[in-house]
Amino acid sequence: MIGLVMAGGKGTRMDISNEKLLLEYKKPVIFHVIDALKNSHCFSQVIVATSPNSPDTKHVLEQNRIETLSTPGNGYVNDLNFLLQKMSGSVFVTSGDLPLLDEKIIQVITEKFNSENVWTSFLVSKKFLNSLGLESSLLVNSDNIECAYTGISIINVNKLELGNWPSPVKENYIILDDNRIAFNLNTRKDYELLNSS
Structure with missing residues (x-):
């Protein structure tokens, strides 16, 4: 399995002068994610996707x-499509803004993955997210539970028809209410909350 960290976003919602993934939380946020992937020993390779x-x-x-791959920087979906065309097998995709991510939760996530599924996205319930003082504007319904995306998916690239993607693929959902994957930095408020915890 390949570990892929998406680190090419603009971070416009943060309203800060420096790049979001270089914000410090003991060390730059991006390194929490990279170290968690490497220390999990779940991946043959860990790659970070950057952009202009x-x-x-x-x-x-x-x-x-750190091994990087450059993308055009044309938005998350387009950049991910660009990257997946260069890969095969199972790819664990995570956003680079999860400062609490650790190797143990990555091991839990990879154990829950069924390679028969094309695309598995990991969610947290809106109720759990709100209990942490966090909000998400992008919600999805899974088993009649309102949920938020965590930025973590596992994709079986061999089963993905990349020529047709991003046309709809069957997306499987797994709800995993855990602050290590719930806490991603989207706004300045999120960063302030992280530093006060």
């Missing part, structure tokens, strides 16, 4: 000898 939107992030990653 995140030149400083790319520079810091290269200085630390």
